[in-house]
Amino acid sequence: xxxxxxxxxxxxxxxxxxxxxxxxxxxxxxxxxxxxxxxxxxxxxxxxxxxxxxxxxxxxxxxxxxxxxxxxxxxxxxxxxxxxxxxxxxxxxxxxxxxxxxxxxxxxxxxxxxxxxxxxxxxxxxxxxxxxxxxxxxxxxxxxxxxxxxxxxxxxxxxxxxxxxxxxxxxxxxxxxxxxxxxxxxxxxxxxxxxxxxxxxxxxxxxxxxxxxxxxxxxxxxxxxxxxxxxxxxxxxxxxxxxxxxxxxxxxxxxxxxxxxxxxxxxxxxxxxxxxxxxxxxxxxxxxxxxxxxxxxxxxxxxxxxxxxxxxxxxxxxxxxxxxxxxxxxxxxxxxxxxxxxxxxxxxxxxxxxxxxxxxxxxxxxxxxxxxxxxxxxxxxxxxxxxxxxxxxxxxxxxxxxxxxxxxxxxxxxxxxxxxx
Numbered sequence: 305x306x307x308x309x310x311x312x313x314x315x316x317x318x319x320x321x322x323x324x325x326x327x328x329x330x331x332x333x334x335x336x337x338x339x340x341x342x343x344x345x346x347x348x349x350x351x352x353x354x355x356x357x358x359x360x361x362x363x364x365x366x367x368x369x370x371x372x373x374x375x376x377x378x379x380x381x382x383x384x385x386x387x388x389x390x391x392x393x394x395x396x397x398x399x400x401x402x403x404x405x406x407x408x409x410x411x412x413x414x415x416x417x418x419x420x421x422x423x424x425x426x427x428x429x430x431x432x433x434x435x436x437x438x439x440x441x442x443x444x445x446x447x448x449x450x451x452x453x454x455x456x457x458x459x460x461x462x463x464x465x466x467x468x469x470x471x472x473x474x475x476x477x478x479x480x481x482x483x484x485x486x487x488x489x490x491x492x493x494x495x496x497x498x499x500x501x502x503x504x505x506x507x508x509x510x511x512x513x514x515x516x517x518x519x520x521x522x523x524x525x526x527x528x529x530x531x532x533x534x535x536x537x538x539x540x541x542x543x544x545x546x547x548x549x550x551x552x553x554x555x556x557x558x559x560x561x562x563x564x565x566x567x568x569x570x571x572x573x574x575x576x577x578x579x580x581x582x583x584x585x586x587x588x589x590x591x592x593x594x595x596x597x598x599x600x601x602x603x604x605x606x607x608x609x610x611x612x613x614x615x616x617x618x619x620x621x622x623x624x625x626x627x628x629x630x631x632x633x634x635x636x637x638x639x640x641x642x643x644x645x646x647x648x649x650x651x652x653x654x655x656x657x658x659x660x661x662x663x664x665x666x667x668x669x670x671x672x673x674x675x676x677x678x679x680x681x682x683x684x685x686x687x688x689x690x691x692x693x694x695x696x697x698x699x700x701x702x703x704x705x706x707x708x709x710x711x712x713x714x715x716x717x718x719x720x721x722x723x724x725x
Contacts, residue, residue, distance in 0.1 A: 321370040324348075324355060324390075325362045328383065329398045332370040333390040353393045373420035377435060379403050379428030379452065396422060403433030404454075413440035413465065426450045426477075436460040444468035447477040447503060455482035463495040464519075471503030471529040480508040489513035489542065496520045496545070499552065502528045509536040514559075519569075520545040520576070523585060527552040534558065539565040546576040547601075548583075549610065555588040562597045563589040578603030584650065586611045591621040595663045595673050600625045604682075606639045607689070612654045616699075620663025620673035623656050627681030635682035635709070640716065642688030652689030654678075656721070658699035675699050676706045677721065683709035684723070686716045693721035 322333045333339050333350055341350050348355045348363075375396060376387040384405050386398045399406040409422055423444040426435060429451040435458065437443065442465040449472070452458040458479045461467050471477060481490035490509040496519035507514040514536040515521075521543050523531075528551055533540035535558035541547070547566045556563035564587075568578030580601040587610065589598035598614040598621075599605070605626045614623030627636010642651040660675030677693065678684075684707045693704050697720075705723035 321366050321368055322350070323362075323364045323366055323387065324350065324360060325364075326355075326359050327361055328385045328400050330385070330387045331390045331393050332387055334370045335365060351390060353390065371423075374423050374425060375407060376425045377405055377407075377427070379426075379430040379433045379450065381430060382432065384428070384430065384433060391420070392422065403430040404436075405434065406436040406438065409437070409439030409441055409443065411439065411441040434458045434460070436462070438462045440464065442466040442468075444470060446470040446472055447475065447501075447505065448472040449475040449477065451476075451478040453480045453482070454485070456484040457481055457487040457490065457492055459491045460487060461493045461495055461497075463493075465495050467493055467495045467497045469493075469497055469499050471499065471501035471505055471527075473502040475503040476506065477503060478506040481510055483511065485511045487516075489516035491515045493517040493521075496522070498522045498524055499527045499529075499531070500524050501526075504530040504532065506532045506534055507536075508534045509538070509540075512536070512538045513542040513561075514540050516542040518544045521547050523549040523552045523554070525550040525584060527585075529553070530555070532557070533563070536560060539563070541565070543567070544569050545574050546579045546581065548576075548581040549585045549587070550583050551585045553586045553588075556590060556598075559590070559596075560593055562600045563591060564599045565597070566601045568602045580605040582607045582612070582652075583609040586613075588613045589623075590615040591618055591623070593618045593621070595620040595665075597622045597625040599623070601636070602628055604635075604637045604639070606641070607652045607654070608639075608641050608643065609650050609652055612652075613657075614654065614677065615657040616675050616677060617657070617659050618663075619661045619675065621658075621660045621675050622679045623658065623677040624654070625679050636680065637682040637709070638678070638680045638684045640684075640686050640689050640691070642716075644688070654689070654691045655694065656692065656697070656704060657694040658697045658704055660699070674703075674706075677704040678706070678723075680705075680707045680709065683707070683712070685712045685714070687714040688716045690717045690719065691721060692719035695720055 384403045427448045434454045514533045533556045538561040540556040540559040540563045591598045626638045656677035658677045663673040665671035701721045704721040
């Protein structure tokens with residue numbers, strides 16, 4: 305039967321790819337003269353890769369062209385299918401249990417431009433599914449209209465290298481975890497994530513954080529899409545090393561902890577360790593819990609563009625919290641500056657609503673924290689842009705910004721607020 309199907313394919317002029325299936329896992333080869341196929345009594349060999357004929361479930365021709373170094377994962381209810389380009393056979397392996405997919409890249413971690421970078425394309429819907437990538441070489445993940453709920457963690461990258469995350473233009477991509485999630489977040493990246501694309505990512509962390517990465521997270525200037533944190537039982541985004549936003553839109557809602565929390569790693573030599581850098585895009589945050597922050601950096605924060613809306617409504621909450629204590633982790637300085645040649649919509653704009661009361665730690669009543677729009681443990685340099693206090697704020701204009709170190713004003717506009725020591 306396999307031989308008969310193969311002969312039929314040979315006469316199908318419109319076929320662009322040859323799909324060889326072993327149950328829910330298949331391999332795709334370009335259907336052209338360069339593709340060689342030989343077969344024996346028990347094996348079929350395609351481009352040097354052997355297939356056990358007793359395991360094959362189908363061989364078909366399709367009109368779509370094969371993309372090299374690609375893996376396609378499609379979810380449908382309680383099941384999932386995986387299609388791996390033939391050039392990755394022997395390198396990328398798949399394990400499927402229901403709609404839970406684990407893909408392992410056996411490529412060793414070496415810096416070689418000749419090694420193909422794998423792209424994982426995710427689509428479909430499951431209310432009990434997950435995606436788990438394991439490897440030690442950089443890769444990309446393209447979210448192409450996927451909705452995954454899981455009793456555990458629906459999205460895991462266990463890699464440690466650069467992970468490109470593309471939100472395909474116009475797509476909605478949704479992830480929500482469940483009570484058995486032992487990971488740090490609903491969308492968990494071990495590695496440094498770089499976002500591009502014009503789609504939307506919706507995340508809900510029902511156990512801890514909604515999003516986390518153990519190395520930097522960067523929203524590229526080519527990222528024009530949206531990241532919506534719809535809920536988190538702890539931080540909305542919890543990031544080690546640094547967070548950099550050059551484009552895109554990020555919104556936080558129903559977050560119990562901090563909206564964005566950036567911590568320094570244990571290696572002081574790591575680049576931009578513990579920092580927040582914002583040069584474009586929008587951030588819309590509400591810190592409604594007691595003693596929480598909209599944006600929190602353990603070290604420096606630099607804002608040279610973008611539009612930030614910071615609502616501090618919880619007792620002792622902060623819109624922007626910079627540094628831990630003076631002279632620790634680089635002292636925690638804040639710089640708000642602008643490129644004088646930038647258009648008005650590219651200059652930094654920080655809008656603050658501060659309505660929280662003083663927070664008193666129930667375990668130690670001497671431990672108190674006051675609501676502030678901006679709290680800087682180190683130095684603050686204001687060199688362009690606009691900082692505006694919402695007139696409905698209950699925190700006085702002179703108390704909205706608090707600086708422990710040295711304040712330096714060069715240029716920029718304050719609206720309805722000033723700073724205090």
